[in-house]
Amino acid sequence: MFRHTPLRYGALVLLASAALFQAFTAEYFGLEILTEIVILAMLVIALDMVAGFGGMVSLCHGALLGVGAYGYAILSTKLGLTPVVAMAGAVAIAGAVAWVIGAICARSHGIYFIMATLAFGQMGYSYVFEAPLFGGDDGLGGIARLDLSLIGLDLNDGRSFALFSLGVLAAIYGVAVLILRSGLGRSLSGVMHNEQRMRALGLTVWRVKADVFGLSGLISGLAGVMAAQHVMFVSPGLLSWTVSGEALVVVILGGLGTLVGPLLGAAVFVLLKHEVGALTSYWHLVVGILLIAVVMSRANGIFGWIEARFGARIERRAADAVRDIDPREVKTDA
Amino acid sequence: MLETRNLDKSFGAVHVTRGVSLKLERGERRVILGPNGAGKTTLFNLLVGELTPDSGSVHLAGENVTALPVARRARQGLSRSYQKNTLFDGLTVEENLGLAAAIHTGHATTLRRDSLARPEVREIVAEVANQVNLMPYLHARVSEVSYGVRRQLEVGVALATRPLVLLMDEPTSGVGPEMAKGFHDLLNNLPRDLTLLIIEHDMDLAFDVADTITVLNYGEVVFDGLPEAARGSTLLKEIYLGSWEDA
Numbered sequence: 001m002f003r004h005t006p007l008r009y010g011a012l013v014l015l016a017s018a019a020l021f022q023a024f025t026a027e028y029f030g031l032e033i034l035t036e037i038v039i040l041a042m043l044v045i046a047l048d049m050v051a052g053f054g055g056m057v058s059l060c061h062g063a064l065l066g067v068g069a070y071g072y073a074i075l076s077t078k079l080g081l082t083p084v085v086a087m088a089g090a091v092a093i094a095g096a097v098a099w100v101i102g103a104i105c106a107r108s109h110g111i112y113f114i115m116a117t118l119a120f121g122q123m124g125y126s127y128v129f130e131a132p133l134f135g136g137d138d139g140l141g142g143i144a145r146l147d148l149s150l151i152g153l154d155l156n157d158g159r160s161f162a163l164f165s166l167g168v169l170a171a172i173y174g175v176a177v178l179i180l181r182s183g184l185g186r187s188l189s190g191v192m193h194n195e196q197r198m199r200a201l202g203l204t205v206w207r208v209k210a211d212v213f214g215l216s217g218l219i220s221g222l223a224g225v226m227a228a229q230h231v232m233f234v235s236p237g238l239l240s241w242t243v244s245g246e247a248l249v250v251v252i253l254g255g256l257g258t259l260v261g262p263l264l265g266a267a268v269f270v271l272l273k274h275e276v277g278a279l280t281s282y283w284h285l286v287v288g289i290l291l292i293a294v295v296m297s298r299a300n301g302i303f304g305w306i307e308a309r310f311g312a313r314i315e316r317r318a319a320d321a322v323r324d325i326d327p328r329e330v331k332t333d334a
Numbered sequence: 335m336l337e338t339r340n341l342d343k344s345f346g347a348v349h350v351t352r353g354v355s356l357k358l359e360r361g362e363r364r365v366i367l368g369p370n371g372a373g374k375t376t377l378f379n380l381l382v383g384e385l386t387p388d389s390g391s392v393h394l395a396g397e398n399v400t401a402l403p404v405a406r407r408a409r410q411g412l413s414r415s416y417q418k419n420t421l422f423d424g425l426t427v428e429e430n431l432g433l434a435a436a437i438h439t440g441h442a443t444t445l446r447r448d449s450l451a452r453p454e455v456r457e458i459v460a461e462v463a464n465q466v467n468l469m470p471y472l473h474a475r476v477s478e479v480s481y482g483v484r485r486q487l488e489v490g491v492a493l494a495t496r497p498l499v500l501l502m503d504e505p506t507s508g509v510g511p512e513m514a515k516g517f518h519d520l521l522n523n524l525p526r527d528l529t530l531l532i533i534e535h536d537m538d539l540a541f542d543v544a545d546t547i548t549v550l551n552y553g554e555v556v557f558d559g560l561p562e563a564a565r566g567s568t569l570l571k572e573i574y575l576g577s578w579e580d581a
Contacts, residue, residue, distance in 0.1 A: 001429070183449035187442045190433040193422040200382060200420075201495050202408030202437045211443065 001189040002053065002180035006318040007311045008260045011303065015263055016170075023162045031158040035230055037270045038165040042223035043243075044250045044262035045169075045176050046216040050102075051248070052257030053180055054212055055192040057114050060101060060121035062243025064217045068094040068224025069234045070128060073140045078133075083146045083229075091221040098217020099210050106206035106213075109195075118241055125239040139235030143228050155229070165226055172219050176259060179215055188212050253291055254301045261303030268302065335360040335529045336412070336499045341380055341390035343373075343553075350376045352553040353390070358499070363521075363530040365540040367564075368550035369573065374533045375417060377550070378501050381531075382414050383407045395498060409437075411498030415488045417507050417533070421476050427487055428472040431459045434494035458494055466490040466520055482513040489520070499529040506536050518542050541565070549573070 022034045043065055050056040071090030075081045081089065105116040128134045145155040148164070155161045179185050187208050190198045199205050228234050237243070250269045255261020269287065276283040299305035336358040343351040350373045358364055368374050379385040381392055383404040391400045399407050422430050429450065435458035436442040436449035449455055463469045466486045471479050476487065489505055505521075506514040514536055521543045524530070534540045540547065540561075547564040549557035551573050557564060564570055 001425075179445060181448050182446065183436055183441045183444035183452075186429075186433065186436065186449050189425070190422055193424055194420060197420045197422070197491070198433070198437075199404050200384075200408055200414060201434045201491070202405050203442055204405050208443060 001186050002177060002259055004177075005307075005311060005315060007307055007314045008258070010314070011260050011264065011306075012173075015260075015267070016166075018267075019166055023159060023166060026162075028158060031162045033270060033274055035158070035162045035165050037267050038162070038169050039223055039226050039230060040247070040250065040270060041169055041263050041266040042172050042226065043220055043247050044254070044266050045172055045259065046219035046223065047247050048251050048257065048259055048262045049176055049180065049216045049219070050213055051251060052259070052262075053185065053192065054188045054209060055109075056102075056105075056209060056213065057117075057248070058213075058216075059114055059118040059241055059244040059248070060124070061216075061220050061247050062241060062245075063121035063124040063239040064094050064098050064220035065224040065227065065243060066124065066128065066234075066236075066239030067097050067217075068221030069228035069238050070134055070140070070224075071221065072225040072228045073143050073234045074133070076144060077140060077142055083144055087146065087222075087225050090225050091218055094221020094224060095214050095218035098220065099214030102213025102217075103206060103210035106209035118244075121239065121241050121244055125236055125241070128239055129236040134236070135234075137236060139233060141233045143232045143234065145229045145232070161230065165230070168222065168226060172222065173259070173263075176219065179212070180259070184208065184211060249287065249291055252301055253287075253294055255303035255305075255307070256300055258300065258303050258307070261301045264303050265301060335362070335395060336381070336531065337393040338377075338381065339391045339393070341377070341392070342388045343376055343380055343385060344388055350553050351380060351387070354550070354553070354555055355390075356548060356555070356558075358529050358531060360498075360529055361527045363532070363543055363545045364548060365532045365534050365544040365546075366548050366550060367534070367540060367570075371552075372550040373553035374550055375503055376553075378414060378503055378531075378533065381501060382412055408495060408497075411496075412501070413492040413495045413497035413499070414501040415492040415503060415505060417503040419481075419484045419488050421484060421487060421491065423476045426473055426475050427463070427468055427479065427483075428459055430476060430487055430491050431462055431468075431494045432456075434491045435459050435462070438495045458496065462490050462494045465493060465523065467516070482509045482516075485509055485513070485517075486520070493524075497528070499531065500524075502530065502532045502534075504533050504535060506534065506539060514539060 019034060022030060026034060043061060047058060047061045050058055068090050071093045072086050075086035075089045076083055101117065101120045105113055108116050129137055145161065148155055153160050153164060155164055187203060191205055191208055195205055227238065250265040251262045253268060254265020272287055273283055276286045294301055297305065299308060338354055338356045341351050341354040354377060366374050376385065380387050383402060391398055394410055394412055399410065422433065432450040432455055435455045439452065439454045441449040441452050441455060463472055466489055468486055468490055471483055476484060485505060489502060492500055506517045518539055544561050547559065547561050548555055549570055557567055557570055
C-alpha cells in the first residue's frame, strides 16, 4: 500500500519547485517540453497505479490515452459540446472502456495479461486508423482548449496552459494517493501480494482489478484530453502500443510502485529525448542503455535506487527531529 | 452447518475422493485423520470451491453452495487456513488481519477511507490478535516474524472473516512441541459456536480438540465417530494409528 515518506515528500517538493520555476521562467520551447513532461507524468501515474500497486502490467494505456484524446476531439468538434462537457464525457468514456478491459483481462496474469491488454490497445489503434469518423491516418484537427477566461486564464497562452496542466497533474496525483490509500487500494495491495488468499477470504478479485483499472483509465483519459488540447490535434499514433511501451519504460525507469518515481522518470525521459535528440537521432539508444543499467542494478528504478541509498537515513533523521520537538517521545524511548 | 453428500473427485485415473458424506452440526469440532494421499486437502479444496467435484454436493447452513465460487462461499461463512502459509508476506501482521476483517465488514472496496482506519475493522483485528496471541507482533512484517507466529497468523487471517465454519489444514504443521501445545489452548479458546473442521497429524491435538473424528483412506470415509471409539478401532490402527499407539 502506498505511503508517503520524508524522502518522497522531499522529492515531490523538489519536482514541483523545478516545474513551477520552469513554468514561470521558460520561453516557448521550454514550456512545450514542460507540458510534454506533465502530460506524460499523468499517464505514468495511471500506469503505476495498476502495474506498481496491482501487478497489472498494461500495454493498453496508450490506447486509453487515445480514447480520451479522440473522445474529446469528437465530442467537441463533431458533436459541438462545450469543452468542459466534452472533457468530462471523454474521461468517462476512457474510464468505462478501461473498466471493461480490466474486467475481461482480470482473470489472466503475467505475460497473458500483458498480451491481452496489448491486443485491446492494438484493436483500438487499428480501428481509429481505418475509421473515417476518426479522420483515419490524417487524424482530427481544430481542437479547442478549455475556456477559463472567467477566472482570468487564457489557456491559448503556453505559460497558462503549462500551469493549468501542472494543476491537473497535482490533482491527479492527489486522487491517485487517495485511491491507493483507500479500502480499495488496500485490497488491491492484498491482491498483488496473494490473489488466491484474497479470493479465499471472500473478495471478488476481478471486480477490484476492474475497478482500479477503470479508475486508472479515467486518469489516462484525462491525460489524453490534455494531450489533445496541448497540440490541438489528434492522430492514431496516440493509441499506438509504442506509447504504452514508452509509458512502461518511464515507470520502470522512475521506480515501479512508488508513484513519485514515475514523475521523475517522465522528466528524465522527455529531457533525454529532447537534449540527446538535439545531438543525435539515436536518442533511444541512450534511454535503452539507461534502462538496462537500472534493471541490471536491481534497483527499483532511479527513485528506488535513491530510496534504497538514502531513504532509511532520511527517515531516521526525520524521526530524530520529531523526538527533539516532542519531549514525551524522548521519555518513552528512554 | 456444513454437509457434503457423496462428493467424488478424480484427477485422470486417480480417484481422490470417493462418495464422501459428512455432516457437521453448529459448534461441532471435527478432526479429519488419514495417511498422506488420503484426500484430506482435496476434500478441503472441494469444500471451499477451489476444486469442483465430479459429483456430489456441498451444503452450508442448509444452502447448496456447490456451484458458488470461492469468494461467495467465503462471504457466506466458510473460511480456511492452509497447510503451507498463504499470507501477505510484504505486509504487517496487522495489515494481514485487516485485509480479512475489511472484507467481512464490507469496507474492502470503499474509496472513501482506508479500511484499516475503520473502527469495526480495528475491533476485529484487535479481537483476533488476542485470540491467536499476535498482539506483540501487530506491527511486524510477516517476513520478520518466526514460522510459529506465521502459523498463528495463518489461523488468525481465516478467523478475521468471522466465519461460521473454519477449515484448518494442519495448523501445527512444522511447529515445535511447545508451539503445538499453544495451539491446543488456542483452539480450545475459540468461540464454542464456531464449527471447526481440522486436518491434523498431531494425535494429541486431534484427541484433545475433537468432538468427533473422521478418518479418510484412499479418498473414502472409513471411520466416523467419537474420539474414544477411534482410539479403540483396529481398522484405524492398521491404516493410520499404529505408530501413535506404539508411541
